Amino acid sequence: MAPSALKITPIPRPIHLKSSCDFQLESAFRDERWADAASFAQKRFKATKDHYYHAIEVAAKCQSDSVVDQSASLAEIEKLLKDPRATEDADALDLYEFACAEVRPKYIQDIGALRSKIYRASPKDYALGLRCFDACLWNLDWKHAQEIAALMDKNFVKERKFLFRNILLSFLVATASGAPENTRKLFSNLAKAHAEKAMKLRTTAESSQDQPPKAIHTDEESLLWLDIRFTYSTTADNIASFRQPQTSPVAFLESGFYKSYQDSLKYLQTHQEWDLVLQISKRVLETSIEICQRETSVIEESQQEAANDPSQPGIPAETARVQALRRVRDGRTFKESQYLSACCEWGLWEAMVAAARFHPDSKSELKKAGKLVHKMIRxxxxxxxxxxxxxxxxxxxxxxxxxARDSGASTSGDMSTRAGHLVKHMEGNCADPSCFGSMRSMIAQLSRREIAPLLNAIENNSINSTDKLKALRLISQALRIRYLEATSTPDGEPCGLCGSKTNGPDCIVCIRSIALSAMGHFSAAMQDPDIGPVEVIGEDPLAILTMLGSVCLLTVAGAGNRSWGPGTNSPLFHIDLQLFLQVVLWLTYWTLMKPKNDVIRMLLIKLLILMGCVSQAKTIWEHYDVxxxxxxxxxxxxxxxLSTISPGDFNQGSSRTAIAPIKKYFINAxxxxLPSVLRQSLENENYASFIDELSFVDDLSRSCTIVMAIVEERRAFRIRHGRCEGTIDEEPLINSHTIDNTLIDPSDYTYLPDLAAKTSKPIEEMISYGPLPTNGRSQLSILAERFVDIVCNGQVKEYKPAKSAQIIQSEWQHTMAACNRIREDMGLFYTNDSIEPELTEPENWYFRIVWDLADILNIALQHGVMSTATSESREGTKSRIKQVLEDLEAQSQEFLIMPKHIPSKIHTFHGVAGLHAMGMLRESALVVKNTALYLIAAFDRIKVVDKSRASNEATWLVSDLRKMVAAATKAEGIIKSRVKLLNERLNTTGWMDRVEDWTFGDYGTAYDPEKVTKQKVAEGLRKFVPRAQIEEWTLGITDSWRDNLRGWSSIKFD
Amino acid sequence: MTSFRAFRPSDLDRFSKCNLDPLTETYDLSFYLQYYSKWPSLFQVAEDENGNIIGYIMGKTESSPDYFQYSEHYLPWHAHITALTVAPEARRLGIGKVLTEKLEASADAADTWFVDLFVRKSNDNAIRFYESMGYSVYRVVKDYYGDNVNDPTAHGEDAYDMRKPMKRDKTLKHIRDDGREHDVQPEDVF
Known part of the structure; x- marks a missing residue:
């Protein structure tokens, strides 16, 4: 399926002036001396009356820093685009395109239309056609590129590429988002008709040598045909087509159209055409087997002949075999090579087994499928x-x-047949890092009755193994199986392992026991000289025990459980601090010992961020070299x-911010x-690649990571400096974004341990600082930024235009419309409170405050500033302001809340773990203050320009606005006090002892269910973590907290 | 489970298992997309059951420019392996060999004379790997690499230009038995 239209436009095409231009003008233009270039061009135009020079003048003026020159030039372009004399040559159009590409991209379509028109006037001009086509392609103007491609196809009939360009572009026009229904219909019919004709030319040719030029010749062309079919033809039609010998998956394979073969086979599976899938997969395997058998006979005969050849006495058998093998391979036909490249593919085997399962005699078919694969290998x-x-x-x-064949009913003793095979397989492959992962789906199919004997068997194998490493690997397997079971308890049922009552899929009793078991085995192994220090090839069971033990302890500690919600200001609010720190120490120990384990490092980074140790997390992150x-x-x-947790961490080396490389990556991509990549695809006639690239970049343009990068950078700046730098509309990656553009989280979480059952909470949700990126959060972030831009940058103080009253009215009209849109768009996410689970509690406060402020600004401008307020509008505005003040007060109070029943010295820990709440409070305070200041300034301005307004007219609102400023100042005071307090506390002595005490001390109360767990984990850690390392670790943590607070201390408050 | 298939751009978001390995050379996104746009059949990946890319090979077909054709260093139509990597956790399974075979199949389909690649002279593992697949040293490119991983004081490091003949080269005219004796300068190499 072709992607929707991209919203991010490419950079302007590089431009060079015609060689007929004199050196003076050309060099001024090339050196970007725009004023000179414009002046020279103006003179040449006067002298020659050649419109090209006028185009240069306009283009140069458009690049000028002068807003007046720029606007005038844009107006001139708009006029010129309607003037036939000015637009009759392609060179002038290049200049107009260059002039308006960044500032008025909507003109690009008009220029595209003119390019199409110019080419229509000279359809035999090959170079002109290509030039116009390339220009449209660069600007992603499919409509006019299609017009040109269609005309070139008609005029240069021998060039087959224009046919396929025409098909591709017709397809893109038809599938572009926002295309009118008649356009969709027309161009989809065009694309389909041309593609079908090209395929028909191929299939009706007598042989591959006889195929006419405009037939489909390559896999890429065939994939384009398939793409169009999958989009516009019915499933029944497609299946019927795949049943035809010339357009079946096998025909594609034999023609070397490997991707078409794979895609069509996949399509049949998706639509459950199992009989055809089974038939095709068997045919591929059986034909491959025949080829192999025939070739083997040839090799054997050759070897025999070589052995008996008197002219080559003494030739070694191996040499004869290698020579024969090479002869056989070189003698393979194209078709034979295609079969042999497909016959070992997992996709083919999997398709056959899936199809066999749906056969009426599935048991027998499955057996045959297995035999066929074994024969193939043999x-x-x-x-x-x-x-x-x-x-x-x-x-x-x-x-x-x-x-698939065995439901688990057949047994051998206590063990079901399939569980028995699983034990054998896992024992035989325990050194393979992918073994457990590939067995997970099958373990999940085992019944509760089958799990216990399976675990017993693995544990017994471990006990009986004389190989210590293997024994430990088997233990790690057994523990992972137990963990899978312990995290998959069905609703309302007791735990399948221990029978305990659970609340949700996780059995804490079992998870606790697994954690202690993992710690016990790890601790014992670390003291064993045969295992602990040994460099392991293959799966490292100690790494698995570290991961598993850590994840279990985090679950027991309460991570991800009730993290956010009313009254919580950090993801560690409800967590058991001691267990959490014990996990961090364990992971740190492992990372220092084996820094290459990426999964454990990533887990540690996430936990360090949770506890506010950002500089430490960044140091580890930098080793990844992302x-x-x-x-x-x-x-x-x-x-x-990160901007709200540690705003001081956004300066990095020579880059302006740590985010700068991320933005650069997206801008480059x-x-x-993109334009040159797309052009290369077309030049190489890779049409399916073209669609894939476009689709990829379309996804990239909707990436939550882009929004995250821009918003984090802006927030960090705002939190530190109390003001904005630039507007979000100046960000080309985001400025054309609209609410109907659904954003997607592209994050790859596979770098975190994936151990729990699918029913349990994923690890990334457990250990991230709040809910993961979503469309809702990203959209709200953009909308909030737009609002912040209005209130921070909206009032031009020094601007005194002639018709000031009229201009101010127009500016406010615009502001009101923008606020109304922001309010409405934000409301879409707050309907039914569906957005709240996607936000942290402090984010929720902030967005709700912005939502209300957008309404206040709109109403106050409309009914207070632009016209005299009515009592109704006054009451409405006042009640909304009251709501904002209450929300800001509540957010401030919530920020100060500490978990109950904790020793006072642990307050500092929760202070640094809750810095995000402080960052978001700073954001709320700033936006409240700036909104109030905007409105106060608005009242001041209207009094200046409209003398008829009573001087005390706004008194009713100004007092409330002053309250808003005061509330914001109060919130900032709270932040300042908190920063001061944390700094004072962190700069006292004894922190190393304190952190060690939190990790190892006796903090369990009499009612603490985890008291024994903590003691046991502490005992375990003491056994393998050297004393000096514990001290270094505690020092690292406290230093990192101090680093973070140093950043907060540098914040400028008004 | 490991499956092999042609690369698609969305795989770039699942490259971390390969590209976070410090030994894997990483490139800007446009570099990968350029290869995909020009030579899609020479860009193959190995994928695990979770959709992670655990190995990939990226190559191109080319010949020396025409103005080079009378040079002794002229390269006829051939395929070149630009990158081959397998994630650390998936090594020693033969994934690299399967990927290379797939590229070779495409090179044969494109009727190339040979497949070539450059490898550091000190990279014994890689050299053994390619030799086991039928590649041999064709020439030594002096100081091809700007750095020397084993000797930081050295100027640079030599590269072996290794080749494997494809079906088209029936007389093996584009390979040498004594390639290690043939030195060339980096500027001789296209």
Whole structure:
């Protein structure tokens, strides 16, 4: 399916003046001396009356810093675009495009229309056609690119590429978002008709040599045909087509159209055409087996001949075999090669097994499918070295077939047949890091009755193993199975392992026991010289125990459980501090010992952010060297909400901010490189690649990471300096964003331990500083930024235009309309409170306050400033202001809340863990204050320009506005006091002892259910973490807190 | 489970298992997309059951420019391996070999004479890997790499230009038995 229209426009196309221009003008233009260039061009125009020079003048003026020159030039372009004399040459159009690309991109469509018109006037001009086409392509103007491609297809019939460009662009026009229904219909019909004709030319040709030029010749062209079919043809039609010999998946495979083969086979699976899937997969395998058998015979004969050849006495058998093998491979036909490249594919095997499951005699078909795959591997062996990965895939397939055939009823003693095979498989492959992951779906299928004997068998194998590493690997497997079970209790049922009553899918009794078991085994292994210090190849069971133990302890500590909600100001609010710190110490110990374990490092980074140790988290993060293509998927793992936790951490080296490289990545990907990448695809006739690239960049433009990056950077600046820098509309990555553009979270969370059952809370939700990025949160963030821009940047103090009253009225009209839109758009997310689970509590306060302020600003301008207020509008405004003041007061009070029943010295910990709440309070205070100041300034301005207004007219509102300023100042005072208090406390001595005491001391109350757990974990940690390392760790934590608070101390309050 | 398929741009968001490995050379997004836009069949990936990319190979087909054709260093139509990487957790399973075979199949389909690649002279593991797949050293490119991983004081490090003949080269005219004896300068290499 083609993507919707991109909202982020590319950078302007580079432009060079015609060679006929003189050096003086050309160099002024090239050196961006715009005033000179405009002046020179003006003179040339006067002298020659050549419109090209006028176009240069206008383009140069458009680049000017003078707003007046710029606006005048844009108006001139608008006029020129309607003047046939001025637009008859492509060079002038290039200049107009260059002139308005950044400032008035909507003209691009008009210029595209003129390009199409110019080419229509000279349809035989090949170079002109290409030039106009390329220009439209650069600007993602599909409509006019299609017109030009269609005309070029008609005029240059021998060039097949124009046909496929026409098909592709017709498809893009038809699927563009916002295209009118008649356009969709017309262009979809065009795309389909042309594509079908091209495929028909291919299928009706007598042989591949006889295919006419305009037939489909390549996989990429075939994929374009498939894309169009999948979009516009009915499922029945498509299936019927795949049943035809010339357009079946097998025909694609034999033609070397590998992606078309895979896509069409996948389509049949998606639509459950199991008989056809089974038939195709069997055919591919059986044909491959025949090829292998034939080739094996040839090799054997060759070897025999070589052995008996008197002219080559003594030739080693292996050499003869290698020579024969090469001859056989070189002699393979194209078709044979295609079959052999497909026959070991997991996708094919999986398709066959899936289809066999739906066969009326599924047991028998599944067995046959397994046999066929084994035979395939067997006959391939003499010809190719079968890589281990294929053997592993085969073993996995066997397990899947077994599970599909066996419901678990058949038993051997206590153990079901399938559980028995699982034990064997897991024992045999326990060193393979992917073994457990690939068995998870099958473990999940086991009944409760099957789990206990399975665990017993694995544990017994561990006990009986003389290989200590293997024994530990088996233990780690058993513990992971227990954890899967302990996190998958069905609603209303007791735990399948211990029978305890649970509240949700997690059995805390079992999870606690697994945590202690993991700690026990880890601690014992670390003291064993045969395991602890050994560098492990393959799966490292100690790393697994660290991950599992940590995740279990975090669950027991309450992570992710009741993290946010009314009355909570940090994700650690309800967490058991001691267990949490014990986990951090365990992970730190492991990271220092084996810094290459990326999963554990990432887990540690997330926990350090939760506890406010941002500088430490950043230090570890920097080792990852996240750059280039990983930015979109990983950046939010560190940076999300970081501006409010540690605003001081946004300056980095020579970059302006830590976010700058992230923004640069997106700008390069979408604005700078996309046009050339798309052009390369077309030049190389890779039409499916073109669609994929467009679709990828479309997703990229809707990435929550972009919003996160821009909002974090702006918030950090605002929190630190109390003002805005630029407006969000100056951000080309976001300025054209609208609410109907659904944003997506592209984050790759696979770098966190994935151990729990699917029914349990994912680890990323447990350990992130608040809910993950969502469309709702990102949209609210953009809307709030737009509002902040209005109240921070909206009042121009020094601007004194001639018709000031009229201009002020017009400015406020615009502000009111913007506020109304913001209010309405935010309201969409607050309907039915559906957004709240996606926000932290402090974010919720902030967005609600902005929502109300947008309303206040709108009403106050409309009924208070622009006209005299009525008693009704006064009451409405006052009650809304009252609501905002109450909300700000509540947010301030909530920020100060400490968890109950904790020793007072732990308050500092919760203070640094709750810095995000402080950041969001600062945001709320700033927006409240700036809104009030905006309105006060508005009243002042109206009094100046409209003398008829009574001087005391706004008194009713001004007192409330002053209350808003006072409330904001009070909230800032609270922040200042908190920063001062935390700084004072952190700058006292004894912090290392204190953190150690929190981690190892006796903090459990008599009623603490985790008292024994904490003691046991502490005992375990003491056994393997050296004393010096504990001291270093406590020092690192307190230093990191101090770093963070230093950043907060540098904040400027009014 | 490991499956092999052609690369698609959305895979870039699932490259972390490969690209966070410090030994993997990473590139700007446009570099990957450029390869995909020009040579999609030479860009193949290995994927695990969760959709993570655990290995990829990226290559191109090319020949030396025409003005080079009378040079002794002229490269005829061939395929070049630009990047091959396998995630640390998925190594020693033969994934690199499967990916290379897939690229070779595309190189054969494009009727190239050979597949070539550059490797650091000190990278014994990689050299052994490619030799096991039928590649041999064709020439030594002196100081091809600006740095030397084993000797920071050295000027740079030599590269081996390794080749494997494709079906088109029936007489093996584009490979050498004594390639290690043939030194060339970086500027001789296209």
């Amino acid at each position: 006959v391939l062996q003499p010809l190719e070295y079968i890589q281990r990965v294929y053997h592993m895939n085969c073993a996995l397939l066997d397990m899947r077939i077994l599970f 750059k280039n293509a990983l930015v979109n998927s990983l950046a939010s793992l560190l940076f999300d909400r 979408m604005r700078r490189h």
